[in-house]
Amino acid sequence: MKGKRLLVLLTLLLAGSALGGCGFKDxxxxxxxxxxxxxxxxxxxxxxxxxxxxxxxxxxxxxxxxxxxxxxxxxxxxxxxxxxxxxxxxxxxxxxxxxxxxxxxxxxxxxxxxxxxxxxxxxxxxxxxxxxxxxxxxxxxxxxxxxxxxxxxxxxxxxxxxxxxxxxxxxxxxxxxxxxxxxxxxxxxxxxxxxxxxxxxxxxxxxxxxxxxxxxxxxxDPLDTKIFNSFYQGIGKYDIQIRQDQGYFIISADNVKGSFTIENVQGKTVITLKPHIHGIIEEATSPISKTELAKYERQAEQEIKERALQFVKRLQQANIDPIGFGLRYRARHPGNPDHVWKKWVELYPEVEFRVQPHVRLTSTGQLG
Amino acid sequence: MNRYFVYLVFLNMLVNIVSYVPQILIGSRFQGAIWAILASVPIGMLLIYTCLKSMSRFPRQGLTDILDSILPRWIGRVLLLMSACQFFMAGCISLLSIADTSIRYISPETPLVMGIFMFLIVICMAAVHRTKQVLYLVEIILFIDVPLILFIIVKAFWNRSYDWDAVATVGMSYSALPTWTALSAATYIFSGYSDLVVVHKAFKQTPSPKSVWLFGALGLAILFASFSIPIAFQGADGVSDYIYPWIITADSMRVELGIVERVLPLFLLLYSGISLGSIIVRWHIASDLLKDCLPSSWSRKKPLTSWIFFAFFASVSLVLAFFFNENNILAVGRVWLNFRLPSEVLIVALILIAARRRRTS
Known part of the structure; x- marks a missing residue:
């Protein structure tokens, strides 16, 4: 019985090989x-x-x-x-x-x-x-x-x-x-x-x-690329230069994750960007005090706010949307997708942008 | 609870990807796919529950015995034949689909008929065994494949390219009413229970209907994954450009630290296994139903009978493969899915009537 089965299998395989050659190349x-x-x-x-x-x-x-x-x-x-x-x-x-x-x-x-x-x-x-x-x-x-x-x-x-x-x-x-x-x-x-x-x-x-x-x-340019990347990949190893008095200090962030929300505030569409930055100070031109970290955080937030606003306004002026504001709008508004999209195309040039950065500094590096 | 029943239902849920379910749902993603998915869960659960509850009145009996108890013999035979056709087509469509994809992506120079022939050898040799042995086979296939499939699915949801906004965009067309095709495609997920028409004979005990909640939750999750992952990767608008959205999506994942960087070969291998298992079960059931249609003078036990059926199945598949290409197969799959839902409801209704009659008598 077993031998017979094997024979059947072999015949089938042989028949299979007759069906066509293969195009394999070494x-x-x-x-x-x-x-x-x-x-x-x-x-x-x-x-x-x-x-x-x-x-x-x-x-x-x-x-x-x-x-x-x-x-x-x-x-x-x-x-x-x-x-x-x-x-x-x-x-x-x-x-x-x-x-x-x-x-x-x-x-x-x-x-x-x-x-x-x-x-x-x-x-x-x-x-x-x-x-x-x-x-x-x-x-x-x-x-x-x-x-x-x-x-x-x-x-x-x-x-x-x-x-x-x-x-x-x-x-x-x-x-x-x-x-x-x-x-x-x-x-x-x-x-x-x-x-x-x-x-x-x-x-x-x-x-x-x-x-x-x-x-x-x-x-x-490289600086804007970095801002864009925080919304795109949320990548680590991030550096941010913050002006301070005459000099500057640099934040090295382990992770920067940009998120945003679209809201309707008093009949106006408002996009709020919320970059979250956790990091330490890596370089400074003037002495940095460990006790004043909160002050540096506020300074950094102020500067990031300006830069991010500038960046998204440029996108808006060029009428391009690589971050996906339009897709988010579509994801929040039910109805016929074509109609929603038409509405967004009209809205986008007039959208108001706000930035609410959140910076947390945990250390001043090896220098106190 | 009978674990083999869970395997059968689960196998059917997994195999939806090769049975054109994602393609059909994605095709109507702005025209009612959301409702179809949501509606399919209660419909599927209701069918499973009714079937299990009614079947428990017929311990160790198959569809043939149940139909014979309420209908004249010849009507019963016609229904059995119809049911057998359904099971055969289910297997056949999966076969054409998996053979087409595996040849296209693994060995494009091989002719399709040749590839199908190779699959057929394995399928027929496995499906000819007794029901119990087929069930053991299903268990082994699931044990090998499911962990890796889960890995791919989890990996997909964790992937940076998984875009929730695209999924939500599709979700925003929830107000559109579903088409019949979309509904049939979505309910297909739950139709694994219908294997009971034959497999019930091998079960000592009917599976408890209490497990229906498990299937509802599992089905919804798998349906969501198989619908949303291609959309999230290929975009709400662009996803319908692809003939095999799932293959493209598997190819869009990268495992940096895996043995092979690309997920596609792994995916094809896993799905060949899953669909082979599913085709084997379907054809086994189809041949068993056909055997019941034979005149009673013909002995069921003759081994040659099954082989004749399988030779017939194989030749029909080869002929179909010869005449159809990827687009026609999709159309055939669509038509078949459209017919499947009503015929399934009919069978379950008949089983229900039979169960009620048995209780009153």
């Missing part, structure tokens, strides 16, 4: 694409310059073993470009390890991001947790960096965005799926961190580009 017949960039094409009749970064495996993983090769192609569509690139290399392209998508700044300024991102989202083999960024001066030159401190090609970008290595509030990281969500969501606008090549094979990531649903509208 690892030595594949090129792994680790990063990709899209720039506007230099040629007049073409739209994009698509570049793929192909990792060259090295026998041992050590510093400087980040060998790669770049292949570029000018075309009108990304899919086409990748097909043509395939004809330029000898191995099959494997996009399963694509972890960074760099879009040239010029293209972000030109707009039509929905069209650019379509291919990346539609492909089944591209990770949704790939990082998207804007490249300055352009995407290709960001890919073409060979920092001697890397163990794997493009690992510098992965470490920075993943906040695995360096942890800083200046780096905003954006996943592919989140970028796509923001492109589609009414009331939450897309953002792109800006990766700047700063010579000597290194990069700086401390600015962020704010987009409307189509193209770049605003670039935040």
């Amino acid at each position: 690892i030595d017949k594949r090129f792994f694409v680790v990063a990709m960039s899209v720039d506007p094409s230099g040629k007049e009749d073409k739209k994009y310059l698509v570049t793929v970064k192909l990792a060259i495996p090295s026998p041992s993983e050590k510093f400087g073993s980040n060998q790669y090769t770049l292949v570029s192609e000018d075309t009108d569509s990304i899919a086409q470009a990748v097909r043509i690139i395939k004809s330029k290399v000898d191995k099959e392209l494997d996009l399963g390890h694509l972890k960074a998508i760099v879009i040239g700044r010029e293209l972000v300024e030109k707009g039509n991001m929905d069209e650019v991102m379509d291919w990346f989202v539609r492909r089944r083999d591209i990770q949704n947790i790939a990082w998207v960024a804007a490249g300055v001066p352009d995407g290709r030159s960001i890919l073409d960096l060979r920092p001697p401190t890397e163990r794997l090609p493009s690992n510098m970008l992965f470490m920075s965005f993943g906040q695995v290595g360096t942890e800083t509030a200046y780096i905003v990281s954006e996943y592919l799926f989140d970028f796509r969500r923001r492109l589609r969501e009414r009331g939450l606008d897309p953002i792109l961190p800006i990766v700047e090549s700063r010579g000597d094979q290194q990069v700086a990531i401390n600015k962020v580009a704010l987009l409307d649903k189509n193209k770049m509208r605003l670039v935040l």
